[in-house]
Amino acid sequence: MSLVKIAGLHKHFGSNHVLKGIDLDVAQGDVVALIGRSGSGKSTLLRTxxxxxTIDKGELRVDGTALHDGKGDLRALRQKVGMVFQQFNLFPHLTAGQNVMLAPTVVKGMSKRDAEDIAKEMLLKVGLAEKFDSFPDQLSGGQQQRVAIARALAMQPKVLLCDEITSALDPELVNEVLAVVRQLATEGMTLIMVTHEMRFARDVGNKLIFMHHGRIHESGDPRTVFANPQTPELANFVGSVTVAA
Amino acid sequence: MFVQFSTWDIVRNLLEGGKWTLALSLIAFILGGGVGLAILFARIARNRLLQAFAKTYIEVFQGTPLLMQLFIVFFGLSLVGVDVSPWLAAALGLTLFTSAYLAEIWRGCVEAVPKGQWEASSSLALSYAQQMRHVILPQALRIAVAPTVGFSVQVVKGTAVTSIIGFAELTKTGSMLANATFQPFLVFGLVAAGYFALCYPLSLYAKSLERKFHVAR
Known part of the structure; x- marks a missing residue:
């Protein structure tokens, strides 16, 4: 039984057909890495x-909540799917703690006290327990991204989507964020990530998906796929990005 | 039948008129802010009918001179049998005018909140109303403070137009005094100084707010 099931998914931006029939099954505990050139549709797929x-055609099901051809209960779906963005998108007018507390109190109707406990627990998990009262502009990029992860986790999602979450970070801050994601993976969190960190995708992921021209061009176990690309497009792509040994 | 005006008499009368300018500005600003907020919500609502209504409202009031709006309120309402005092017409006209401009300024502020804030709050399953209340409006408010205070200067100066329908604020008092004293240069100089005394502090305040919020971002 898959946790995330996508079948026959199509998406257009105007006349541009960006997703041309995607089928994807993600099981509980899977760590899926989506790779591909820019414009290949990987970010769009993640965001659907x-x-x-929005989805023009096809089916999307996450833990029993479904969208048929893009119609269905979006907010119910979103409660099961957390998301972390490239640009962090923390709420700048709220402290780190308030950022994490907002959705549990407002969406789930949790009491302030309970939400605060969860926020503290989540910030501790990402190593930022002492930053509860700091505002986003007082934090480094890496810290902001970790708060964003804590914020998503506080809603106890079934699956966490990561959209190039280290791409906007200074190189020396990348590892602290990846360490948190790696930790989540070890704890059994289901992750789907668009990433340019090929080494991380190979070491932490158990499923690799190579997107090309709006289709899943090649997929499988990351180690095998990287070592033995079956298509010239993937071989070419792997050759153009360095996968350090 | 000849009254001699000392300079102090002139100033005293102008201060009396200035009081009404101030009162009218405050009323226009407060009521205009309230109506403007309602128009803003209609403008950014998801309902297309509300949107279209707000858009038309804003365009009509921004696209016609304040003077014509006052004439229409003042003469139009009396045509249909409603007797409007200059005071009421002035307050009503300026409120409509102010609300249209504030709604448009504030819409710009709402749109200035980065798209990522909408996406992040959407992905946390907040409803549209919850996003507005907890994420978008608090940030738009910070952006709005400086331009809103800046616009209040326009409201203060806009009150001068109400002199034409006979409302005895600063400008009207000034023209009456100029006619009575034959010293238009002195009188209107003092009138101008009165407006400046009201507006300059507001401009300075808007500037300092702008600096403050600019640094904060």
């Missing part, structure tokens, strides 16, 4: 999974 992009 919590409804940030």
């Amino acid at each position: 999974i919590n409804g940030l992009e």
Whole structure:
């Protein structure tokens, strides 16, 4: 029984056919890495999974909540799907703690006290317990991204989507964020990530998906796929990005 | 039948008129802010009918001179049998005018909140109303403070137009005094100084707010 099931998914931006029939099954505990050139549709695919992009045709099901041809209960779906963005998108007028507490109190109707406990627990998990009262502009990029992860986790999502979450970070801050994601993977969190960190995709992921021209061009176990690309497009792509040994 | 005006008499009368300018500005600003907020919500609502209504409202009031709006309120309402005092017509006209401009300024502020804030709050399953209340409006408010205070200067100066329908605020008082004293240069100089005394502090305040919020971002 798959946790995330996508079948026959199509998406257009105007006359541009960006997703041309995607089928994808993600099981509980899977760590899926989506790779591909820019414009291949990987970010769009990720964003359809919590409804940030509408679906023209096809089916999307996450833990029993479904969208048929883009119609269905979006907010119910979003409660099961957390998302972390490239640009962090923390709420700048709220402290780190308040950022994490907002959705549990407002969406789930949790009491302030309970939400605060969860926020503390989540910030501790990402190593930022002492930053509860800091505002986003007082935090480094890496810290902001970790708060964003804590914020998503506080809603206890079934699956966490990561959209190039280290791409906007200074190189020395990348590892602290990846360490948190790696930790989540070890704890059994289901992750789907668009990433340019090929090494991370190979070491942490158990499923690799190579997107090309709006289709899943090649997929499988990351180690095998990287070592033995079956298509010239993937071989070419792997050759153009360095996968350090 | 000849009254001699001392300079102090002139100033005293102008201060009396200035009081009404201030009162009218405050009323226009407060009521205009309230109506403007309602228009803003209609403008950014998801309902297309509300949107279209707000858009038309804003365009009509921004696209016609304040003077014509006052004439229409003042003469139009009396045509249909409603007797409007200059005071009421002035307050009503300026409120409509102010609300249209504030709604448009504030819409710009709402749109200035980055798209990522909408996406992040959407992905956390907040409803549209919850996003507005907890994420978008608090940030738009910070952006809005400086331009709103800046616009209040326009409201203060806009009150001068109400002199034409006979409302005895600063400008009207000034023209009456100029006619009575034959010293238009002195009188209107003082009138101008009165407006400046009201507007300059507001401009300075808007500037300092702008600096403050600019640094904060």
